Amino acid sequence: MARPEKEAVVQEIKEKLQSAKSVILTDYRGLNFEQISELRKSLRQQSVEYKIYKNTLARIAVRELELTELEPFLIGPTAMALSFDDPVAPAKTLVDFAKKSKILELKGAVVEGVVVGPERVKVLAELPPRDTLIAMFMGGLQSPLYGLAGSLNAITRGLAVALNQVAQQKSA
Known part of the structure; x- marks a missing residue:
């Protein structure tokens, strides 16, 4: 790959x-083409990209973004699942796929700018999915209001x- 192409990838x-x-x-080592295709398909359904980049180019990008905590994870065959909507969706899919395949290995992640390990x-x-968490939060906010409305009622x-009763007593 020529230098301008590498810079474009970085x-x-x-x-x-x-x-x-x-x-x-x-770490996708050991997965065959069919398994990777199946994984990509299930991730794509959630608007998640599954990309494989050269580790040397990924390390350069990580250093330039000052995410150096990611560098130890960029060893060996590494693929990136990139989610631009729901930060939880790819985690569920990848963990389920790793359990099912017993081959895929989680290395680490960046979630909302925070670097975390596989655990x-x-x-x-x-x-739960983001929508469910929002619904739970909103329900928690509404609960005291419903209680207050019930009490006032x-x-x-x-x-x-x-x-x-007073009116009935006076009329009697």
Whole structure:
């Protein structure tokens, strides 16, 4: 590869690393073409790119972005799963695929700018999807309001019953 081509690849890696919400590094050694195609297909369904770059070019990009904590993960056959929407989606897919294939190995990741090891990727995979987390959060915010509304409703209902009883006593 000529020098201008290498510089273009380094620039591409930098742009993808900067714009991705999560980047998960995997060791794909031992996977055959069919398995890699199956993995790419399942990742593509979640708008995740699965790219293989030369480690030397990836290391240059990582250094330029000051993500040097990633360098130890850039040894041996390395592929990057780049998610630009949901940081959790590729983790779930890759962890499930690694369990199923028993070949794919998780190396590490950058999630929202934080470098994490393979164990954290597995923890990330256990989180519910982003939409579910937002729904849970919103439900938590709404719960006290529903409780307050119920309490206020009970007070007004109680007042109405008391006034009704007073009115019945006076008419009797």
